[in-house]
Amino acid sequence: MKHILKLNVNGEDHEVLTDIHKTLLEVLREDLGLTGTKKGCDLGTCGACTVLIEGKPYLSCLTLAVAVQEKRILTIEGLAKDGDLHPLQKAFAEKGAIQCGFCTPGMILIAKAFLDEHPSPSEGEVKKAVAGNLCRCTGYAKIVEAILSVTEKI
């Protein structure tokens, strides 16, 4: 049975006719075509599907879309404002924090949520903040470096 869900994604209101049992991850990827949010495990264990809801990080694979209606949802596609990249996006690219890029959207969003609350973190705090987001390529070193490099800029 399909229902109309009212979702606010990246500042735009959407009415989506879809199955009520769908996760936010499925609705974003399948109904809205926002494939920047990745499905790495579908069990809430890898962090690749991280999105921000009212500025807080959520695992979209464990979040029902129906439960976050009328809330502000931010995905990686909505992070750049009017074509201007977020400093984290630039830093990740320039510092070599992106290899295969599959964990990148979730990693950047978790970092954004963290830095919004902790503008001058220590290296240890950054590592702890991204500990739920797995990366197999980079060994995290350049990811941590990239996040720390923007702490003054935001």
Next chain:
Amino acid sequence: MSLFNVIGKREPMLDALEKATGRAKFTDDLTFPGMLFGKILRSPHPHAKILHVDLSKALKVKGVHGAICGRDIPKKKYGIVPMAKDEYALAIDKVRYIGDEVAAVVATSIEVAEEAISKIHVDYEVLPAVFDPLEAMKPGAPVIHDEVPNNVSAKIRKEFGDVEKAFFESDEIFEDDFETQPVNHAPLEPHAAIGLADHSGKVILYSSTQIPFFLRRNLATALDIPESRVRIIKPKVGGGFGQKIDLYAKDFCAAFFALKTKKPVKFVYEREEIFTSTRQRHPFKIHLKTGMKRDGTIHVQQFKAIADGGAYNSTAPLMITLACYFIMLPYRIENLLFEGCHVYTNKPVGGAMRGHGIPQVRFAVEAQLDLIAEKMGIDPFELRLKNAFHAGEPHPAKLLVQSCGFSDTLIKAAEAIGWKEKRGKLPFGRGIGLAGASFPSGVSNMSHISSGAVVKIERDASITLLTGAADIGQGAETVISQIVAEEMGVPLEDIRITAADTEITPLDPGTFGSGVTLRAGNAAKMAAQSAKEKLLEAVAEKLEVEIHQLEVKDRRIYVKDQPEKGMSFSEAIKVYQYSDRPMPIIGRGSYMPPAKEPTTLLKEDGNFSPAYSFMTQAAEVEVDTTTGKVKVLKMVAAHDCGRAINPMLVEGQLDGSVVGGMGQALYEDVLIEKGQVINPSFLDYGLPTAMEIPSITSIEVETDDPEGPFGAKESGEGTQLAPAPAIINAIYDAIGVRFKSLPVTPEKVLEALQEKKGKTY
């Protein structure tokens, strides 16, 4: 001042911003109108005959467009190594491990496909299974493949020098047993494939593959159609580490159903399937006997290795040959006897994984070297330095090592970790250790090692590059573009690259054996040279000079001795065009590395790889003697990759390898009970997180290899060989316990400390 303009620059990956903004498309991100979704039914038994598969109920589910099992597919075996083909896309006669593919369904949604799968009824006759390779080798053990009655599917025995004599001549002999665990590659992107077919019977497959051209060949074989009817396109790939070199049921089924239904068909594996039914690092049982001269010379080594291959071959012969040859480097070993075999068991399948057979033997050799050093009263660093191989030395196995920075990596790594000040001098619980290694820059797989490239100079003076190389996140497209930009004398931004589409781009073996930069880089460099020469010919004629007098730099072509005499790239193109020369300006490169096929080397001596990288890793660890937890505080990775085309990307390879190697030393283990993987999720597996990472110092030792493009060698795989033994050796320095099996879990540490305490009292 650098000799180069683009080589050696820390350029961000060309697609980094696409990935940072979520625009980069991986296979599962693609969608096509009318697309069907597939699901695979897997075996619940480790070993069983398939008596009958009843698909009728599945076919009746509303929304199902097809269901197949082994009897419906061509009886064509495939395998990544042509001489070791032993797999069908869907099991035909019997299943050989829990997770083996039995049937597949496509439907209008994944939910419908899942429902249909649950309605397939399979009659099995359960057979006795065998899970331990030693048991599998015994007479009377269950036979997993009829063609291999003793379950030993690949076997090599290779002797260099005179081993018997050498042991007789040795002053001291050491014998030890080592064991390694199965490790999952765990790329973050789940394996996926989408098939599209037209009415002429041609199929396009988008696949998360590391080797598009091998996949084309294997898929054509499995579908029993000509290669020309298969086109493989590689979208962005979210990591592979070797796991994405094999053809999987998802590739076959997406293509098969696309041909059958004429609809787009998508298959995506779940994380659990990646743990149970793709590939894993081969667990090894190793017996190592080493004969030493009193002065610390490694005189002879005898190596017996049994690789637990699981249910199928995958890369078996190649893997076991690699293990053999890379005992012969980075140290000078005049006498070696290697006996290795790959044994079938009813377990998940072993395959190529970063380092491919070598991390296991390196662990044994490097751990034993420390043991030897201690017993003989020699410093482990000095022992390694004394036995280090050098460039140009005759090699006992006839390997042609033209550049070798191993000694430098040793010295620099030891310096950076503080060897002199710290080794043996830190308080109980803290320690340092190091380990060395070497890796080929490219390995032939039944002579499929040639790489091609096309470079076009366009009318607007931009450069188009076509390469078959498969970027899976390591940055191959960026590095190859840098090589072309340097050769053409233009900035990186002038290069447009199209890669890894078997219909458009020239042949390339793909990403395996750490050969991409050398192979595809050389091919691209040759293509760029050829295109450039055509342009220079026209310019030389116009300027009335000889071609060799010309130089190209910063988009300008000029006479070397008179830099003011010249013209811009754009003007040169006009000169070319107006002198009635044929357009477009195209250069081609085909590169065949001077190296032999590894399995040929088992019969005759010769060179293994066009170039060899060398590295030393050093670790500092802290062991919590209350909890048994090992914390890696610092890792130093000193690596001779010839010349780093892009140092930032090389560092990325080093960082990733160090952390992966640490995982394999301390945490990661695919736990299997009676053939069943019991920890098939990230929650239970033990992938390192940001919390565990040490501080990492990467040191690049440049050697400028004569065969590599601009002197470059590999940096992707060799870097993962030495972290685990370096950590194990550091643990010994910290607590005086020598671990001979991986991973070193807190339980093992506590048990060993307890035992040690018992002995002391």
